[in-house]
Amino acid sequence: MPKNSKVTQREHSSEHVTESVADLLAHQEPVDYKRSVLNVTGEPWDKQKDGDEDLEAENRPAWNSKLQYILAQIGYSVGLGNVWRFPYLCQKNGGGAYLVPYLVLLVIIGLPLFFLELAVGQRIRRGSIGVWNYICPRLGGIGYASCLVCFFVGLYYNVIIGWSIFYFFKSFQYPLPWSECPIVKNGSVAVVEAECERSSATTYFWYRETLDISNSISESGGLNWKMTLCLLVAWSLVGLAMIKGIQSSGKVMYFSSLFPYLVLVCFLVRGLLLRGAVDGIMHMFTPKLDKMLDPQVWREAATQVFFALGLGFGGVIAFSSYNKQDNNCHFDATLVSFINFFTSVLATLVVFAVLGFKANIMNEKCVVENAEKILGYLNTNVLSHDLIPPHVNFSHLTAKDYNEMYRVIMTVKEGHFKELGLDACLLEDELNKSVQGTGLAFIAFTEAMTHFPASPFWSVMFFLMLINLGLGSMIGTMSGITTPIIDTFKVRKEVFTVGCCIFAFVVGLIFVQRSGNYFVTMFDDYSATLPLTVVVILENIAVAWIYGTKKFMQELTEMLGFRPYQFYYYTWKYVSPICMAVLMTASIIQLGVSPPGYSAWIREEAAEKFLFYPTWAMAILISLIILASLPLPLVFILRQFHLVSDGSNALSVTYKKGRMMKDISNLEDNDETRFILSKVPSETPSPMPTHRSYLGPGSSSPMEMSSAPNGRYGSGYLLASTPESEL
Numbered sequence: 138m139p140k141n142s143k144v145t146q147r148e149h150s151s152e153h154v155t156e157s158v159a160d161l162l163a164h165q166e167p168v169d170y171k172r173s174v175l176n177v178t179g180e181p182w183d184k185q186k187d188g189d190e191d192l193e194a195e196n197r198p199a200w201n202s203k204l205q206y207i208l209a210q211i212g213y214s215v216g217l218g219n220v221w222r223f224p225y226l227c228q229k230n231g232g233g234a235y236l237v238p239y240l241v242l243l244v245i246i247g248l249p250l251f252f253l254e255l256a257v258g259q260r261i262r263r264g265s266i267g268v269w270n271y272i273c274p275r276l277g278g279i280g281y282a283s284c285l286v287c288f289f290v291g292l293y294y295n296v297i298i299g300w301s302i303f304y305f306f307k308s309f310q311y312p313l314p315w316s317e318c319p320i321v322k323n324g325s326v327a328v329v330e331a332e333c334e335r336s337s338a339t340t341y342f343w344y345r346e347t348l349d350i351s352n353s354i355s356e357s358g359g360l361n362w363k364m365t366l367c368l369l370v371a372w373s374l375v376g377l378a379m380i381k382g383i384q385s386s387g388k389v390m391y392f393s394s395l396f397p398y399l400v401l402v403c404f405l406v407r408g409l410l411l412r413g414a415v416d417g418i419m420h421m422f423t424p425k426l427d428k429m430l431d432p433q434v435w436r437e438a439a440t441q442v443f444f445a446l447g448l449g450f451g452g453v454i455a456f457s458s459y460n461k462q463d464n465n466c467h468f469d470a471t472l473v474s475f476i477n478f479f480t481s482v483l484a485t486l487v488v489f490a491v492l493g494f495k496a497n498i499m500n501e502k503c504v505v506e507n508a509e510k511i512l513g514y515l516n517t518n519v520l521s522h523d524l525i526p527p528h529v530n531f532s533h534l535t536a537k538d539y540n541e542m543y544r545v546i547m548t549v550k551e552g553h554f555k556e557l558g559l560d561a562c563l564l565e566d567e568l569n570k571s572v573q574g575t576g577l578a579f580i581a582f583t584e585a586m587t588h589f590p591a592s593p594f595w596s597v598m599f600f601l602m603l604i605n606l607g608l609g610s611m612i613g614t615m616s617g618i619t620t621p622i623i624d625t626f627k628v629r630k631e632v633f634t635v636g637c638c639i640f641a642f643v644v645g646l647i648f649v650q651r652s653g654n655y656f657v658t659m660f661d662d663y664s665a666t667l668p669l670t671v672v673v674i675l676e677n678i679a680v681a682w683i684y685g686t687k688k689f690m691q692e693l694t695e696m697l698g699f700r701p702y703q704f705y706y707y708t709w710k711y712v713s714p715i716c717m718a719v720l721m722t723a724s725i726i727q728l729g730v731s732p733p734g735y736s737a738w739i740r741e742e743a744a745e746k747f748l749f750y751p752t753w754a755m756a757i758l759i760s761l762i763i764l765a766s767l768p769l770p771l772v773f774i775l776r777q778f779h780l781v782s783d784g785s786n787a788l789s790v791t792y793k794k795g796r797m798m799k800d801i802s803n804l805e806d807n808d809e810t811r812f813i814l815s816k817v818p819s820e821t822p823s824p825m826p827t828h829r830s831y832l833g834p835g836s837s838s839p840m841e842m843s844s845a846p847n848g849r850y851g852s853g854y855l856l857a858s859t860p861e862s863e864l
Contacts, residue, residue: 199459205391209456210473212394212609213616214447215480217297220606221577223445223481224421224488226437231428232421236482238429238438243478246716247442249708250673252470252701253680254448256689258457259466260696264621265451268458273679278772280621282672283451285765287617289664290450292641293657294614295375296648298607299367300579301600303347308596315342316587335743339584344738347579351651353737354659354754358651365649369642375611376638379619380631393605393612400602401483407595408490417493418486420568436723439716440666445477447610449669449676451617458620467701488577495585496567503562504539510559511542519557524549536562575654578603658735659750663758667728668765670721674714675769681709733758 200206227235261268266280307314318333318341333341344350351358408414428434447453457466508531514520524545529538539562547554582599589595618637623630648656680689686709694700734749750758775781 199461203464206456206460207469207472208391208394209609209613210453210469211476213452213456213613214445214473214477215394215397216606216610217294217578217603218441218445219477219481220484220488220603221575223441224485225577226441227485228421228489230431230434230437231425232423234424234426234429235434235438238435239442240478242435242439242442242716243474245708245712246439247446247448248470248474249705249713250448250677251446251453251474252467252705253676253709254453255457255466255470256693256696257680258454259460259462259464260692262458262462264458264624265454265617266621266625268454269676269679270625273683275773275776276675276679276683276769277776278768278770279672279675279679280451280625281768281772282668282765283449284618284621285768286665286668286672287450287452287614288641289660289761289765291611291614291618292645293648293660293664294607295371295611295641296364296368296645296653296657297575298371298374298604298611299364299649300347300575301603301607302367302370303363304579304583305597305600305604308593308600311593313583313587313592313596314346315339315583316592332740332743337580337584339580339587341743342583343575343579345740348654349651350654350738352739352741353748354652354655354735355751356652360646360650361653364653365646368645368649372638372642372645374608375615376635378608378612379615379634379638393609396605397602398480398483400598401480401487403598404487404595405483405490407589408487408494411490411494411589413494413497414490415493416564417489417491417496417568420493420565421485421489432723436720436727439720440724443670443673443720444665445481446474447613449672450614451621452613455616455620456613462696463698465697467697488582491585492581493568494588495581496564496570498585498588499567500536500562500564503560504534504536507543507559507562508534508539510557511546514557520546520550536564655735655737659733659754659758660761663733664761664765667721667724667762670717670724671766671769674717674721677709677714677717681714686710 200209229235257268257272261271263271264280265283266277269279270277315338318329318338320327321330322328330341332345336344348364349358349361443449457469460466511520511525512531515522515525524542526538526541526545529542543559543561546557546559550557583596586592586596586599615634615637619630619634622628623633647653680686686706689709690701690706732749733755734747736745737748738744739746
């Protein structure tokens with residue numbers, strides 16, 4: 138053997154040499170992805186880089202407390218959808234009966250997949266790109282696809298925060314600016330604005346004063362400077378919350394996560410004291426059991442569960458990657474999932490208490506208007522006074538009296554009844570007018586608040602709540618972009634965050650032109666739904682079928698200190714993938730059956746009209762779906778055909794004693810054999826080390842000897858897990 142051989146030098150040194158693989162394993166420390174002492178890569182060892190990674194692992198940010206982390210996850214998962222999407226779906230799909238499929242799907246899809254994302258983020262301690270590169274390099278495109286979807290969602294989601302900011306500042310005046318139609322002068326005559334008179338004051342304020350919306354997506358109309366300024370403020374808030382990492386955003390979460398609950402409880406108490414609130418709540422929870430058999434109800438419930446928890450975005454993984462390795466993420470998953478559900482129910486109670494009050498107000502208005510019509514017919518002898526029941530008093534006409542009078546007139550004047558133009562004025566009809574999204578927040582709710590005593594106070598509280606809900610979700614969404622990029626490409630955190638916010642603001646100007654609301658609708662409907670469903674299916678397959686469910690369960694047992702329920706084994710392995718595949722198929726069918734379109738506000742008609750997207754808009758829509766999904770096949774092809782390295786194409790072994798590293802990748806055959814083989818032939822190891830799961834803090838190898846060093850930089854060796862072993 139040459140005298141300059143590294144092994145020869147090692148033998149002649151005074152340092153102790155571990156003589157068998159069993160001894161090597163006895164001194165093994167916990168394996169951290171991206172940093173292992175036996176480095177199975179095809180790249181030469183870089184001392185500076187390795188030192189930097191060690192330092193990075195030691196200095197990785199962490200949550201200041203468990204409460205801060207839980208609030209961050211709640212703030213991320215509980216968003217605007219809980220307030221304006223869930224109540225709409227609940228009303229549309231059978232009231233109380235809708236809660237049954239939602240709760241069932243939350244348990245068999247939502248909770249297991251949420252637990253899975255929390256677990257992989259906490260175990261591997263990387264963002265979404267690093268996590269899926271570790272579990273299965275060929276499916277590493279999952280992380281990049283998640284980042285792209287987060288970017289698309291963040292673009293339009295912050296526009297909604299901008300709208301809320303505009304309404305928030307407009308709320309500091311009495312009466313509220315959307316309580317009455319504006320008066321315009323036509324020469325010497327003052328008249329009500331025609332567009333407002335044909336619709337309503339709140340509708341006019343939303344479409345004309347706030348959005349100044351064009352008649353179609355093809356009419357750009359230029360930038361709306363008020364909304365541009367609000368969007369700049371929204372991105373500034375997000376940037377300030379993100380700039381210092383989780384230390385600052387965690388503190389923001391104390392306010393942004395808890396304040397909405399304070400507002401919802403205040404609104405619920407105030408709402409229950411309003412006349413007609415009970416009517417709204419009773420209507421809401423009156424179950425229509427036949428709806429439970431409708432497949433469309435289950436599809437919409439599954440979609441809502443999917444997006445309510447923020448699955449596939451990468452934000453859940455990013456937040457959990459800052460946890461300690463022995464954190465009980467199973468408890469976190471259960472707690473956050475059901476807090477999310479109960480928040481949706483609480484918001485539904487609030488919404489329908491307020492909408493019940495609004496329905497009574499609108500019904501009374503309908504009764505008054507139609508009573509005036511009947512009086513006019515009586516005075517002109519179109520109707521006979523004999524048709525009016527004797528106990529009816531027009532000066533104090535109730536809805537019950539009007540309905541009785543309406544039925545009598547309809548029976549007697551059956552042939553000419555339509556010509557009278559009378560409305561039934563049924564409370565049930567008002568309650569059945571379902572509204573969602575912007576229609577609920579910026580039209581229905583604002584109209585109801587104009588009838589509240591001290592309406593500016595309640596308006597300020599409501600829109601401050603929307604800002605906080607949106608901000609909590611945006612912090613999680615932005616973490617789904619910044620954490621994996623910073624972990625993977627080692628860019629400077631502050632510079633990247635500021636650059637990302639500036640770039641997103643510039644691209645987001647498309648949403649603050651006069652036709653911007655139509656682009657918000659397009660992105661909301663199509664940029665995330667299908668790509669995220671594919672992402673989550675592949676996440677599930679990567680862990681359950683490629684990495685191995687049994688293996689993953691064993692590692693969870695070692696990490697958590699207890700074995701998760703077998704329920705998770707079967708849901709990860711079979712139930713969740715099948716349910717997600719059915720959901721994806723249903724979404725594709727729905728896309729094909731219902732041609733993509735949007736509701737346009739036509740100024741001349743003062744009404745909404747459904748329009749189909751033009752060809753160029755369809756091209757943008759399809760491009761969004763393709764672009765968000767493109768990293769999945771692209772990364773797979775590049776790594777499958779070894780066009781880029783996945784870290785498994787060659788074997789290079791390094792070992793560490795203290796902070797010193799010695800490269801033995803160029804050992805001669807005999808030297809390498811002599812180094813690996815133990816003195817006892819039976820202890821000869823396999824040339825390729827098998828994967829060894831992570832051992833949690835304080836845990837040790839099963840083969841650990843009593844004399845094994847326990848320090849971070851002891852004389853023990855770490856066994857690298859190769860990417861090939863994950864496949």
